[in-house]
Amino acid sequence: RQKQKERFWGKVSLGQSTSFGSELAYGSAFVLGKYSEDLSKKAIGGGSNFRFVYGNEQIRQLEVVLSRGKEANAILVGEDGSGKMDVVLDFARDIMNGYINPALQHKRVMSFNTKSFIANMRSKQELETALIRLMNDAVKAGNVILVIEDLPGFIRSGLALDSDVMSLIDPYLAGTTIQVIATADNARYHQFIEPNNAIMQRFEKVVLTEPAEESLIRILEEVAENTERRNPIYFTYPAVTEIIRSAQNYFTDGVMPDKAIDLLVELTPSMLSRGGHLVKKLDVLQFVREKTNIPVGNITEDERERLQNLEGLMHDLVIGQEQALDVIANAMRRARAGVRSMNRPIGTFLFLGPTGVGKTETAKALATVFFGNENAMSRLDMSEYQGDDGLNRMIGGMDGTPGVLPVMLKEQPYGVVLLDEFEKTNPKVLDLFLQILDEGIFHDAQGRQVNGRNTIFIATSNAGAGEIREAMKAGVELETVKKEIIDKIIAGGKIKPELFNRFDGIILFHHLRQEDYEQIAVLMLKKLQKRLREKSINLIINDAVKDAVLFHGVDPDFGARPMTRAIQEVVEQKVAEKIIGGKLTQGASLEFTYDDFPELKTLQSVSVSPLDEALSQIPSEPVVGSPQPPTP
CATH class of the missing domain: 1.10.8.60 (Helicase, Ruva Protein; domain 3)
Structure with a gap:
C-alpha cells in the first residue's frame, strides 16, 4: 500500500483523485448531501473484508445491473452482519479506481441516511416534499448512485406518517436518470418487498450467502492476528478452525463470518481471565460448553459413566421397551462421540402404539437422563396444526407473526422436541418435517434459517394401534409384523412412505402389563x-x-x-x-x-x-x- 502511494502516477492513485473536469461536468447534490454520506470518498481508504471473504461475484452483479439502460436498480439481500454495505463500499472503490464498466465511470455512490431524514420530518406533507426535492437533486447532479439502506425499514417509517414513500420514488426507479442500490435482511425482504410486485419489478435481487470454509479461515486468521497484536494471547490454527466449526454447529443466531468473529472476540477475555495466553482447540470447546451448556470437548469421567449406562438410567424411569431404549441410547452415544452427521438432527424417532403406554414418558426419560432435566423436552400437540393455517402457525406468517417451532428452537436449541399425534397435523406441516428430519434446518416465513441440528425429534402416533392390539392377542412378536403394520399405515394415507424413511428408528409400543x-x-x-x-x-x-x-x-x-x-x-x-x-x-x-x-x-x-x-x-x-x- 505504501508503494502504491509513492506511485502517484499509477492508475489506482490517479483514480482516487477527482479531476477538475469531472467536478464541472456534474452538479452538486446539496439537499441529498444533508442526509447522506459520499461512499466514493469513504472508499478512498482501506478495503473492506468483503472481497477478501466472498470474492467479486456480488460486486460484479451490481455492476451488470446498474449498467442497464433502464430500471438499473439492485437490492442486496442478506442477514444482518453478512456484509451488504461492504459490497457497496467495495463497489464504490472499484468506481474510484476505474475498475468498472465505462457506463459507471465518475459515478458517486451516496448512502441515504433514511433514519435521520425521517426523524426530521413532522408530517406527511413535509416528508413527501423533502423526499421529492432530494430525489430531484440527485437527478440533477447527474452522476449519483443512491444507496437506501434497509429499504423495508424506510417503507415502514414512511407509513408511520401515512406516506407511501415507494410510490414517490417509483418514477425515478423506472427512469434512466438515477440508479438505486437498496439493502434488506431476509426476513423484511420476504415480508415487505417480495409480496409487492411493483417494487419487485424495479429491483434486481442480489443475494449474499455464507462464504466458503477456505474464505472463513482466511478472515478468522486475520481477526486472530489483529487480536494478538492488541492482547497477550495467541491462537493455534486448530483453535481457529474449531471456532469456525463451533460457530456453525452450536450457535443458531447470526450469520458467518460474524458468528465466528463474535466467538473469537468473546473467547479472548475469558482465556485471559483464567491466565491463559495460548488458545488451543480444547480451550475453544470448553468455552463453547460453558456458553451453550452443550456437552462438547473431552468426555468427563462422570459423563462417560452416564453414557455407558444410558439404558440402565432410562430403565429407572421407563419399564421394558428395551428396543426403544437401546436405539435411543446408541444414538446419544454417537452424538456425544462426534461420529454422527452434523448436518442432521441428533436423532429422529417415531413411536407407534396405543394411547397411555408410555411414549411420552420415554421422551421425558431421555430429556431427564441425557440432557439433565425433564424441562429439556418441549411438546407440540400436532393435532392443533391440522387446519389450513397450520403451516403459518408452525413457521410464522408473512405479517411477521413468529412461528411456534422457530421460537421453541431458539429458546431451547439443545433438547428434545416431542411431536405428539404426529399424523393428525396438516399435510403441509408433514412436508415441512420431511426437510427438518433430513437436514435439521428449515426457513421461517420471513426467510430466516432455523437450526434444529442440536435437537432430538420424537414423533408419536396412535396409527397402527389396532394392528398392534390384534398382533398381541394372537401372540405374535411385534418385530415380525412391524413392516406389515407400517405398510397398513402408509396405505391408510396417514403418513407418507418418504416420511417414514426420514426417521432413525421406528419403535412399536406394546400394551401395558x-x-x-x-x-x-x-x-x-x-x-x-x-x-x-x-x-x-x-x-x-x-x-x-x-x-x-x-x-x-x-x-x-x-x-x-x-x-x-x-x-x-x-x-x-x-x-x-x-x-x-x-x-x-x-x-x-x-x-x-x-x-x-x-x-x-x-x-x-x-x-x-x-x-x-x-x-x-x-x-x-x-x-x-x-x-x-x-x-x-
Whole structure:
C-alpha cells in the first residue's frame, strides 16, 4: 500500500483523485448531501473484508445491473452482519479506481441516511416534499448512485406518517436518470418487498450467502492476528478452525463470518481471565460448553459413566421397551462421540402404539437422563396444526407473526422436541418435517434459517394401534409384523412412505402389563407423597389407596393416562377435605383404609382385585413404555 502511494502516477492513485473536469461536468447534490454520506470518498481508504471473504461475484452483479439502460436498480439481500454495505463500499472503490464498466465511470455512490431524514420530518406533507426535492437533486447532479439502506425499514417509517414513500420514488426507479442500490435482511425482504410486485419489478435481487470454509479461515486468521497484536494471547490454527466449526454447529443466531468473529472476540477475555495466553482447540470447546451448556470437548469421567449406562438410567424411569431404549441410547452415544452427521438432527424417532403406554414418558426419560432435566423436552400437540393455517402457525406468517417451532428452537436449541399425534397435523406441516428430519434446518416465513441440528425429534402416533392390539392377542412378536403394520399405515394415507424413511428408528409400543399399572400407581402416589411432605404431611402408601387409584385410573382403551386424573379426584380431593376441615395438620401422618373407598368393597366380597376388574380384556404378554417407580 505504501508503494502504491509513492506511485502517484499509477492508475489506482490517479483514480482516487477527482479531476477538475469531472467536478464541472456534474452538479452538486446539496439537499441529498444533508442526509447522506459520499461512499466514493469513504472508499478512498482501506478495503473492506468483503472481497477478501466472498470474492467479486456480488460486486460484479451490481455492476451488470446498474449498467442497464433502464430500471438499473439492485437490492442486496442478506442477514444482518453478512456484509451488504461492504459490497457497496467495495463497489464504490472499484468506481474510484476505474475498475468498472465505462457506463459507471465518475459515478458517486451516496448512502441515504433514511433514519435521520425521517426523524426530521413532522408530517406527511413535509416528508413527501423533502423526499421529492432530494430525489430531484440527485437527478440533477447527474452522476449519483443512491444507496437506501434497509429499504423495508424506510417503507415502514414512511407509513408511520401515512406516506407511501415507494410510490414517490417509483418514477425515478423506472427512469434512466438515477440508479438505486437498496439493502434488506431476509426476513423484511420476504415480508415487505417480495409480496409487492411493483417494487419487485424495479429491483434486481442480489443475494449474499455464507462464504466458503477456505474464505472463513482466511478472515478468522486475520481477526486472530489483529487480536494478538492488541492482547497477550495467541491462537493455534486448530483453535481457529474449531471456532469456525463451533460457530456453525452450536450457535443458531447470526450469520458467518460474524458468528465466528463474535466467538473469537468473546473467547479472548475469558482465556485471559483464567491466565491463559495460548488458545488451543480444547480451550475453544470448553468455552463453547460453558456458553451453550452443550456437552462438547473431552468426555468427563462422570459423563462417560452416564453414557455407558444410558439404558440402565432410562430403565429407572421407563419399564421394558428395551428396543426403544437401546436405539435411543446408541444414538446419544454417537452424538456425544462426534461420529454422527452434523448436518442432521441428533436423532429422529417415531413411536407407534396405543394411547397411555408410555411414549411420552420415554421422551421425558431421555430429556431427564441425557440432557439433565425433564424441562429439556418441549411438546407440540400436532393435532392443533391440522387446519389450513397450520403451516403459518408452525413457521410464522408473512405479517411477521413468529412461528411456534422457530421460537421453541431458539429458546431451547439443545433438547428434545416431542411431536405428539404426529399424523393428525396438516399435510403441509408433514412436508415441512420431511426437510427438518433430513437436514435439521428449515426457513421461517420471513426467510430466516432455523437450526434444529442440536435437537432430538420424537414423533408419536396412535396409527397402527389396532394392528398392534390384534398382533398381541394372537401372540405374535411385534418385530415380525412391524413392516406389515407400517405398510397398513402408509396405505391408510396417514403418513407418507418418504416420511417414514426420514426417521432413525421406528419403535412399536406394546400394551401395558398388569404389574406395570401397579408400578405406575406407586410412582404417581410417590410424587403426591413428596408434595405433601413439603407441607410436613406424611402420606402412607398402602394397598387401599393403591387399589383405589387402579380402580379409577385404568382404562383398557387409554392405558395409564386416566391415572393422573384419578389421583386428583380420588386421593387429592380427600386430602384437601381433611386439610380444610382441620382433620389433617402439619406433622401428621395420613393412612387411608378400604373404608375410605366404598366402591372397592363389592370387589373385595367376590375376591376380585380392582386391577383385574379393569384389565379383564388386556393381554398378559410382556409390554413396554410404562413409567417405573424409583427405588424407595
